[in-house]
Amino acid sequence: MPVLEGKELRIVAxxxxxxxxxxxxxxxxxxxxxxxxxxxxxxxxSGRIDPLFILRALVNGADGVxxxxxxPNDCHxxxxxxxxxxxxxxxxxxxxxxxxxDRRFEYTWVSASEGARWQQVVTNFTDRIHKLGPAPRLENxxxxxxxxxxxxxxxxxxxxGQNARLDELKxxxxxxxxxxxxxxxxxxxQADDEAxxxxxxxxxxxxxxxxxxxxxxxxxxxxxxxxLIGRDQPQDKLKKVGIVCKGCDSRSVVELLQENLIxxxxxxxxxxxxxxxxxxxxxxxxxxxxxxIDSVSFDGQAATIVADGKEHRIxxxxxxxxxxxxxxxxxxxxxxxxxxxxxxxAGSPATPPELAMLDKMSLEQRFSFWKGQxxxxxxxxxxxxxxxxxxxxxxxxxxxxxxxxxTQENTVREKLYFQCIHAMHLAGRCTGCGExxxxxPVGIPILALRQQIxxxxxxxxxxxxxxxxxxxxxxxxxxxxxxxxxxxxxx
Ligand code: FES
Numbered sequence: 001m002p003v004l005e006g007k008e009l010r011i012v013a014x015x016x017x018x019x020x021x022x023x024x025x026x027x028x029x030x031x032x033x034x035x036x037x038x039x040x041x042x043x044x045x046s047g048r049i050d051p052l053f054i055l056r057a058l059v060n061g062a063d064g065v066x067x068x069x070x071x072p073n074d075c076h077x078x079x080x081x082x083x084x085x086x087x088x089x090x091x092x093x094x095x096x097x098x099x100x101x102d103r104r105f106e107y108t109w110v111s112a113s114e115g116a117r118w119q120q121v122v123t124n125f126t127d128r129i130h131k132l133g134p135a136p137r138l139e140n141x142x143x144x145x146x147x148x149x150x151x152x153x154x155x156x157x158x159x160x161g162q163n164a165r166l167d168e169l170k171x172x173x174x175x176x177x178x179x180x181x182x183x184x185x186x187x188x189x190q191a192d193d194e195a196x197x198x199x200x201x202x203x204x205x206x207x208x209x210x211x212x213x214x215x216x217x218x219x220x221x222x223x224x225x226x227x228l229i230g231r232d233q234p235q236d237k238l239k240k241v242g243i244v245c246k247g248c249d250s251r252s253v254v255e256l257l258q259e260n261l262i263x264x265x266x267x268x269x270x271x272x273x274x275x276x277x278x279x280x281x282x283x284x285x286x287x288x289x290x291x292x293i294d295s296v297s298f299d300g301q302a303a304t305i306v307a308d309g310k311e312h313r314i315x316x317x318x319x320x321x322x323x324x325x326x327x328x329x330x331x332x333x334x335x336x337x338x339x340x341x342x343x344x345x346a347g348s349p350a351t352p353p354e355l356a357m358l359d360k361m362s363l364e365q366r367f368s369f370w371k372g373q374x375x376x377x378x379x380x381x382x383x384x385x386x387x388x389x390x391x392x393x394x395x396x397x398x399x400x401x402x403x404x405x406x407t408q409e410n411t412v413r414e415k416l417y418f419q420c421i422h423a424m425h426l427a428g429r430c431t432g433c434g435e436x437x438x439x440x441p442v443g444i445p446i447l448a449l450r451q452q453i454x455x456x457x458x459x460x461x462x463x464x465x466x467x468x469x470x471x472x473x474x475x476x477x478x479x480x481x482x483x484x485x486x487x488x489x490x491x
Contacts, residue, residue, distance in 0.1 A: 009063040009129050011037045013122075014053065016046050018076045020068035022112025024122075032119040035126040038066070045069065046107075047080025051091040052405065055420045058100055059413055061137055064129035067107040068121065072481065074111065081109065082479035086460070089486045090427050090476065093456035097358055097449060098420070099367025103128060104135060108491050121491045136367055138412050143372030144365055148353040148445060150282070152325035156343045158276035158316045160298040165339040166213045169270055172337055173242060174205045182268060184228065185242035186221040187211045193293035195283070195305050199224065202242075211244070215278045215303060215316050220433045221245065222252035222388040229266045230391060238266050246274040247342070248323060250332030251431035251467030252388035258470050259429070261391055271332035273340040276316045276324040278303075281443055286314050322353045322447075323434045334470065352432075354448035355455070373444045374415040379408075383446055384422055386439035389429050397421060423449040428457045428476040431467035460485045 015021040021042050027034060043049055046069025054065045067088060075081040088107045095102045106125055110118045176182040189200035189210040197216045201224075202208050221243050229238050243253060253269060256262045283305075290307035297304045302315040326349040331342035351359065358366055381398070384390050397405045398418050406417055422436070423446075430450040437447040457464055461475040462484070 008037045009126075009134060010061070011039065011064040011066060011126060011129055012057040012062045013038045013040045013066040013068065014043050014046075014049050015040055015067075016069040016081075017042050017044050019070035019074065019112050020110040020118065023068075023110040023114045023118040026112060026115030027118045027122075028115075030115050032115055034119055034122050037063075037126050037129070038122060045075060045077050045080035046084040047075070047077060049084060049088075051087050051424050052421055054088075054091060054105060055424070056405075056417065058095070058104065058135070059138070059417050059420065061135060062104075063132075063135045064104045064106075064125065066105075066122070066125050068110050068118075069107075071109040071111055074109075079479060082481065083476075085483065085486060086476055086479055087427075089460060090453060090456050091424070093459070094423070094427075094449075094453050096363060097355075097366065097452035098370060098416070099363045099365070100135070101132060101363055103132060106489065106491060108489070124491045136364065138367070138371055138416070141364075141368045141371040143375055144368035145372045146357060146361075146369060148322070148357040150279075150322060150325075150353055152322070152350070152353060154276070154317065154320070154325045155328055155345045155347055155349065156330065158320055158324060159300050160303060160316055161214050161273070161275040162298045162300070164213050164272045166211070166272065168339045169213075169244065169272055169337075170208050170211055172339075173202065173208050173211070173270065176242060176268070177202075177205050177208070181240060182242045183239040185244065185268075185270070186224055187244040188213070188217040188219065188221070194296035195293045195303075195307075196280075213272055214298065215276060215320075216280075217246065218277045218280060218321070218438060220249045220252055220386075220388050220435045222249050222256065222433075223386060223435065225253065225256055225262050225267065225388070226391045229262045231261055238263065240266055240268070242268040242270060244270045244272070245332035245335070246277070247271075247327060247329035247332050248274075248431070248433050250334065251329070252433055253332075253467075254334055254470050255389060255429060255431050255467035256391075258467070258472060258474065264470070268337070269332055269335045271335035271338040271340075273331045273342055274327075275330070276320040276327070278314070278316065278319055279321040280438070282319040283314055286319065287312055321434060321438070323432060326350060326352060333468070352447070352451050354437075354445040355451045357445075358448055358452075370416055371412055373446075374412040374419070376442045377415040377419075377444060378442060379410065379415055379418070380441065382439040382441060383419075383436035386435040387422070387426070388433065388435065389426055389431070390422070419446055419449055422446075423453055426450055427453045428461075428464070428474045429466050430454055
């Protein structure tokens with residue numbers, strides 16, 4: 001087989017010590033001719049390979065990354081390569097949303113005795129990377145700023161939710177406090193003005209009167225559950241917590257239950273039918289510059305906000321969060337106490353607007369898009385802190401020095417890598433609540449990265465959606481010996 005001609009490219013290869021590394025050795029001993037572009041990293045098992053290693057290499061400018069482990073059923077740790085296969089396949093489908101050609105990454109299986117196969121794999125992969133040419137560099141990309149088209153058709157009528165049975169809910173919560181079977185209930189209260197809410201922690205009947213319900217209830221209260229009743233808390237002193245949920249919030253609660261991060265017996269879910277919540281960035285755009293909100297009043301479809309004496313009627317259908325147009329779960333699922341019925345849903349959810357915008361772009365445009373967006377990131381970690389599924393918090397690898405996964409450099413590359421870390425850690429777990437994007441002070445549409453992974457997970461695992469069934473096993477925590485939707489690609 002001829003050695004490839006031309007300039008060497010940078011290809012990183014992660015090889016399992018027990019099989020593929022031996023296979024490369026066998027090829028070497030047999031003096032099989034091979035391209036010299038590969039930089040080999042030996043790992044104990046393909047199951048040891050975190051997809052973030054691959055992303056690190058690609059974001060840092062590797063032209064290609066190859067992973068090779070033991071053949072299925074031959075893993076020396078019995079199932080490491082089965083777990084790896086699912087993760088690596090999700091990663092392969094994630095790369096294009098970043099603007100990285102997925103052909104630059106491949107995984108395969110080579111045993112220690114297959115020197116000839118190793119020679120073929122490495123030659124074919126190197127050949128493929130040479131045909132693709134050097135990988136585009138973030139430093140060289142032209143920043144592209146584009147916003148998603150939010151003119152969407154909701155799956156059911158959106159409204160201001162003012163007919164919700166809030167009084168009945170308040171009475172029910174008060175009854176729990178009288179019976180002393182709940183320590184705290186999380187909900188929303190008015191913030192500094194009527195057009196904003198903040199989380200409310202009700203600990204007494206007086207607190208319950210502060211509870212509000214409407215399109216300004218944008219936060220996801222499930223974010224606080226891990227701090228109150230998570231695994232890190234003293235388990236013998238766990239509180240009994242109630243949570244008032246919108247439908248989307250309830251998926252986060254269910255996912256926390258699914259992952260056994262909170263005990264079911266310590267949480268009581270209260271539900272009211274949600275009619276949509278405002279995208280506050282769009283509301284602020286409608287209001288323009290203002291000093292003070294004077295008053296807010298509601299009708300069925302809109303909120304009338306008087307700011308600095310000027311009246312603005314803002315319809316929820318025009319300024320809802322992207323997720324609300326696609327919402328097929330207006331009432332919290334697995335609720336212990338529900339007040340009201342969920343409206344009928346017409347049709348099935350469309351592609352989320354942020355993802356639809358990226359779908360229309362070429363790989364180069366997506367790469368430029370993320371360059372432009374990450375240039376604006378101030379690395380405040382609000383996206384992570386608002387995420388109900390980001391439960392590591394103080395031990396987050398974005399800040400730890402051991403292992404030193406990421407530097408504190410204020411560069412596009414490091415900021416994009418941080419977003420990749422967040423997205424990959426949410427693979428098969430993100431419930432699409434959009435808190436990351438909502439909390440972002442500069443409005444970067446980072447939810448699109450999580451949406452792409454959720455789409456890949458649904459394609460690969462029979463439409464799996466996280467946070468729907470407390471008994472379901474998250475797909476990336478398991479494997480099948482014969483995967484239905486993951487087929488071996490020959491190299
Ligand atoms: Fe080789 Fe697990 S030991 S893939």
